Amino acid sequence: MALPVRKFDAVIVGAGGAGMRASLQLAEAGFRVAVLSKVFPTRSHTVAAQGGIGAALGNMGEDSWHWHMFDTVKGSDWLGDQDTIEFLCREAPKAVIELEHFGMPFDRNKDGTVYQRPFGGHMQNFGAGPAVQRSCCAADRTGHAMLHTLYQRNIRANTHFFVEWMALDLIRDASGQVVGVTALEMETGEVYILHARSVLFATGGAGRVYASSTNAFINTGDGLGIAARAGIPLEDMEFWQFHPTGVAGAGVLITEGVRGEGGYLLNKDGERFMERYAPNAKDLASRDVVSRAMATEIKEGRGCGDDADYLQLKLDHLGVELIESKLPGIREIAKKFANVDPVSDPIPVVPTCHYMMGGIPTNYRGEVVAPKNGDPDVVVPGFFAAGECACASVHGANRLGTNSLTDLLVFGKASGDTTIRFLKENPHHKDLPKDAADLTLARLSRLDAQTNGEKVHEVGAEMRRTMQAHCGVFRFPDLLEEGVKKIGEVAQRVQRIAIDDKSRVFNTARVEALELENLIEVAVASLTSADARKESRGAHDRSDFPDRGDENWIKHTLWYKDGSRLDYKPVHMTPLSAQTIPPKVRTY
Amino acid sequence: MNFKIYRFDTDKDAQPYMQDYDIELQPTDRMLLDALERIKALDDSLSLRRSCREGVCGSDAMNINGKNGLACITKLADLKSPVELRPLPGLPVIRDLVVDMSQFFKQYHSVTPYLVNDEPVPERERLQSPQDRDQLDGLYECILCACCSTACPSFWWNPDKFVGPAGLLQAYRFLADSRDEATSERLDNLEDPYRLFRCHSIMNCVDVCPKGLNPTKAIGKIRDMLVRRTV
Numbered sequence: 001m002a003l004p005v006r007k008f009d010a011v012i013v014g015a016g017g018a019g020m021r022a023s024l025q026l027a028e029a030g031f032r033v034a035v036l037s038k039v040f041p042t043r044s045h046t047v048a049a050q051g052g053i054g055a056a057l058g059n060m061g062e063d064s065w066h067w068h069m070f071d072t073v074k075g076s077d078w079l080g081d082q083d084t085i086e087f088l089c090r091e092a093p094k095a096v097i098e099l100e101h102f103g104m105p106f107d108r109n110k111d112g113t114v115y116q117r118p119f120g121g122h123m124q125n126f127g128a129g130p131a132v133q134r135s136c137c138a139a140d141r142t143g144h145a146m147l148h149t150l151y152q153r154n155i156r157a158n159t160h161f162f163v164e165w166m167a168l169d170l171i172r173d174a175s176g177q178v179v180g181v182t183a184l185e186m187e188t189g190e191v192y193i194l195h196a197r198s199v200l201f202a203t204g205g206a207g208r209v210y211a212s213s214t215n216a217f218i219n220t221g222d223g224l225g226i227a228a229r230a231g232i233p234l235e236d237m238e239f240w241q242f243h244p245t246g247v248a249g250a251g252v253l254i255t256e257g258v259r260g261e262g263g264y265l266l267n268k269d270g271e272r273f274m275e276r277y278a279p280n281a282k283d284l285a286s287r288d289v290v291s292r293a294m295a296t297e298i299k300e301g302r303g304c305g306d307d308a309d310y311l312q313l314k315l316d317h318l319g320v321e322l323i324e325s326k327l328p329g330i331r332e333i334a335k336k337f338a339n340v341d342p343v344s345d346p347i348p349v350v351p352t353c354h355y356m357m358g359g360i361p362t363n364y365r366g367e368v369v370a371p372k373n374g375d376p377d378v379v380v381p382g383f384f385a386a387g388e389c390a391c392a393s394v395h396g397a398n399r400l401g402t403n404s405l406t407d408l409l410v411f412g413k414a415s416g417d418t419t420i421r422f423l424k425e426n427p428h429h430k431d432l433p434k435d436a437a438d439l440t441l442a443r444l445s446r447l448d449a450q451t452n453g454e455k456v457h458e459v460g461a462e463m464r465r466t467m468q469a470h471c472g473v474f475r476f477p478d479l480l481e482e483g484v485k486k487i488g489e490v491a492q493r494v495q496r497i498a499i500d501d502k503s504r505v506f507n508t509a510r511v512e513a514l515e516l517e518n519l520i521e522v523a524v525a526s527l528t529s530a531d532a533r534k535e536s537r538g539a540h541d542r543s544d545f546p547d548r549g550d551e552n553w554i555k556h557t558l559w560y561k562d563g564s565r566l567d568y569k570p571v572h573m574t575p576l577s578a579q580t581i582p583p584k585v586r587t588y
Numbered sequence: 589m590n591f592k593i594y595r596f597d598t599d600k601d602a603q604p605y606m607q608d609y610d611i612e613l614q615p616t617d618r619m620l621l622d623a624l625e626r627i628k629a630l631d632d633s634l635s636l637r638r639s640c641r642e643g644v645c646g647s648d649a650m651n652i653n654g655k656n657g658l659a660c661i662t663k664l665a666d667l668k669s670p671v672e673l674r675p676l677p678g679l680p681v682i683r684d685l686v687v688d689m690s691q692f693f694k695q696y697h698s699v700t701p702y703l704v705n706d707e708p709v710p711e712r713e714r715l716q717s718p719q720d721r722d723q724l725d726g727l728y729e730c731i732l733c734a735c736c737s738t739a740c741p742s743f744w745w746n747p748d749k750f751v752g753p754a755g756l757l758q759a760y761r762f763l764a765d766s767r768d769e770a771t772s773e774r775l776d777n778l779e780d781p782y783r784l785f786r787c788h789s790i791m792n793c794v795d796v797c798p799k800g801l802n803p804t805k806a807i808g809k810i811r812d813m814l815v816r817r818t819v
């Protein structure tokens with residue numbers, strides 16, 4: 001069966017912060033760009049970001065992008081690429097100023113400049129401390145303000161959005177060049193080929209592989225699943241960030257900004273335990289450090305509540321006035337999801353899956369790269385990626401808070417600019433291969449024909465349970481090994497998932513089944529990569545290898561779907577212009 | 589708990605109908621959306637939009653026991669059983685609880701919802717005093733869920749001509765921004781018997797806004813600005 005074809009200069013998949021920053025470049029430059037999103041753009045999960053955007057503006061006191069770069073490299077536990085990290089930190093102030101010019105309603109200082117708050121892992125003087133105020137914010141609704149501002153700016157640029165369109169598969173020609181995607185229009189159930197000279201992925205995170213997550217339902221790693229099926233490797237998938245403060249039981253996030261503004265964590269004895277684990281930075285140590293400390297407190301019986309399974313985040317001492325002006329959304333969330341008013345009572349919190357450090361491998365220009373003929377970083381022509389779905393890799397083994405929104409702005413723009421250059425150098429569409437739609441059609445017709453197969457929500461729950469139990473804050477060799485086996489079995493079951501709803505119109509059962517086919521690639525990649533990394537670094541903490549193994553492991557993991565094969569590539573230790581920051585012991 | 593849910597699949601149903609569901613809730617089911625997820629596990633053909641599950645994305649607005657709200661932050665404990673769920677009123681239904689929001693977004697787009705400032709772009713941020721910034725509070729937080737506009741009788745009757753509370757709240761968000769320079773064009777755009785003046789201060793919009801925003805007040809401020817510029 002032939003699918004209808006629509007032709008564009010560029011296709012962008014994803015209308016979150018990264019996708020809309022990229023689309024702005026292309027639309028303003030006059031290209032015919034189609035921006036696909038599973039949801040109306042302002043419903044993308046960037047909307048949920050709370051705490052802020054990291055940039056060394058120096059509005060609150062001295063700061064420099066060199067310090068920001070040091071903190072980011074240290075935060076990454078020396079797995080981040082130092083060229084991309086330099087680019088991120090150097091470009092960050094410009095990116096934030098530009099966003100202000102677009103109309104972003106930042107909080108302000110008395111002198112009218114943008115207000116910045118402290119955040120975990122951001123320090124003065126190359127880590128020496130004390131904490132620096134680097135996080136540019138709009139109360140605790142920074143992501144909402146940023147996403148709406150970017151959408152508004154895209155209205156001005158007349159960007160063409162395809163709302164509630166779901167990309168299904170990547171189309172590559174015989175040479176490997178990317179020439180388009182297949183996509184499902186959810187309202188009608190029609191499937192199209194979108195033929196383009198370039199494709200940019202900005203599909204966001206995949207936090208829904210875990211049972212307990214701060215992520216939205218739609219964060220299902222579609223870009224990663226699609227890329228993996230098209231033969232592109234996934235990088236550093238063992239590194240998942242657990243945010244210290246998800247609301248116990250609900251998973252909803254309480255921003256680190258609470259601790260930035262002066263809140264702190266308590267165990268059941270009322271002890272401010274972070275003073276033991278990170279004497280300097282205390283509650284503002286890096287997230288992996290705080291989450292591990294919390295998991296240790298709970299493991300050793302110092303958790304709160306009847307089951308001793310959560311800790312408390314205290315902020316009542318900040319006073320109602322500060323809470324209402326700087327953290328109003330947090331108060332709302334705590335009342336709704338934890339039944340406490342933080343003005344008087346502490347919030348029950350647990351470490352919760354939050355962010356995917358790994359993703360589709362890219363360079364600092366936003367081009368997707370993969371090994372070829374012995375070169376680890378060969379550009380895949382026509383393919384670009386930015387935001388949480390990409391692995392640039394600026395976050396390495398652990399992301400610093402506020403650095404993702406910065407990543408969206410900086411690499412969203414850079415990937416847009418690189419796409420423009422590519423489009424100018426490649427003025428003609430490459431032909432679609434004959435089999436352009438085969439994979440998509442096979443997947444859809446299997447799903448339509450399958451009767452009495454496995455239920456999507458049951459297989460999905462098994463996947464989430466497996467990830468939660470086998471690939472969490474602490475990792476154990478036997479659990480990892482068993483997890484790889486179990487997730488392989490779940491992957492087999494995914495091939496037999498069935499849906500009862502066969503309607504064409506707005507069929508969310510079909511969408512969820514297709515999402516599970518993407519999530520499972522993420523899960524298999526994560527467990528396989530984690531099992532193979534025999535060291536502890538950043539968010540990857542193994543009981544049998546408690547130390548960082550710099551001799552063997554300063555390298556990126558690459559996972560290929562084909563045979564669930566692993567490969568490795570070197571970390572870029574040489575920045576673009578600054579000095580290399582050599583590995584040292586990481587304490588806070 | 590009992591639910592009566594509006595069902596309509598334009599692909600196969602001649603008529604919309606109400607379907608009964610009786611489900612056993614678990615202790616962890618706190619919000620209406622938790623219950624809807626449970627129903628969807630039993631009957632995957634029930635269509636609704638949802639994403640963030642924390643009241644910030646604006647996806648899951650629906651009519652809950654006669655009042656518009658977000659399923660993800662509506663507590664089950666506060667609901668009378670049977671819970672009657674219908675799509676947002678006044679907009680065409682695509683399927684079940686999913687409505688076509690084109691008209692709503694068209695009105696939003698019609699108010700030039702972006703900052704206009706044609707001065708040369710400065711090196712650093714444009715300065716804004718904390719007091720001027722405070723003027724945007726209660727405005728920029730809108731999540732475009734459409735609870736308000738689809739509860740507004742004036743919007744039901746003139747969805748193509750009356751901007752509606754959500755659009756007008758955003759119109760005022762830019763009028764109130766000290767950095768914006770298009771005040772008179774913005775007011776021209778609204779000075780019309782329908783676009784602004786169809787609002788009869790019925791306050792349904794304020795009553796339903798899940799973010800506690802007050803479109804009626806913003807509309808009043810726009811009226812004041814129009815009056816002030818004629819005198």
Ligand SMILES: Cc1cc2nc3c(=O)[nH]c(=O)nc-3n(C[C@H](O)[C@H](O)[C@H](O)COP(=O)(O)OP(=O)(O)OC[C@H]3O[C@@H](n4cnc5c(N)ncnc54)[C@H](O)[C@@H]3O)c2cc1C
Binds near residue numbers: 015204
């Ligand atoms: C609760 C929370 C708070 C956070 N707070 C902060 C913070 O304060 N500071 C910070 O730096 N970071 C924060 N983060 C992290 C940061 O918000 C995210 O990493 C970032 O917003 C991701 O942006 P994105 O543009 O990559 O993806 P998203 O905003 O998730 O957008 C993804 C887009 O891709 C689309 N899409 C996905 N798959 C498909 C498909 N198959 N077809 C079509 N479209 C598709 C979606 O519809 C959506 O438009 C937070 C994260 C969470 C969960």
Ligand code: SF4
Binds near residue numbers: 742753807
């Ligand atoms: S106050 Fe105005 S906008 Fe609000 S519901 Fe009434 S008529 Fe509609």
Ligand code: SF4
Binds near residue numbers: 733798801
């Ligand atoms: S004003 Fe309130 S009800 Fe209306 S769209 Fe915005 S958030 Fe929703």
Ligand code: FES
Binds near residue numbers: 640643645646658
């Ligand atoms: S799911 Fe986002 S507002 Fe309810």
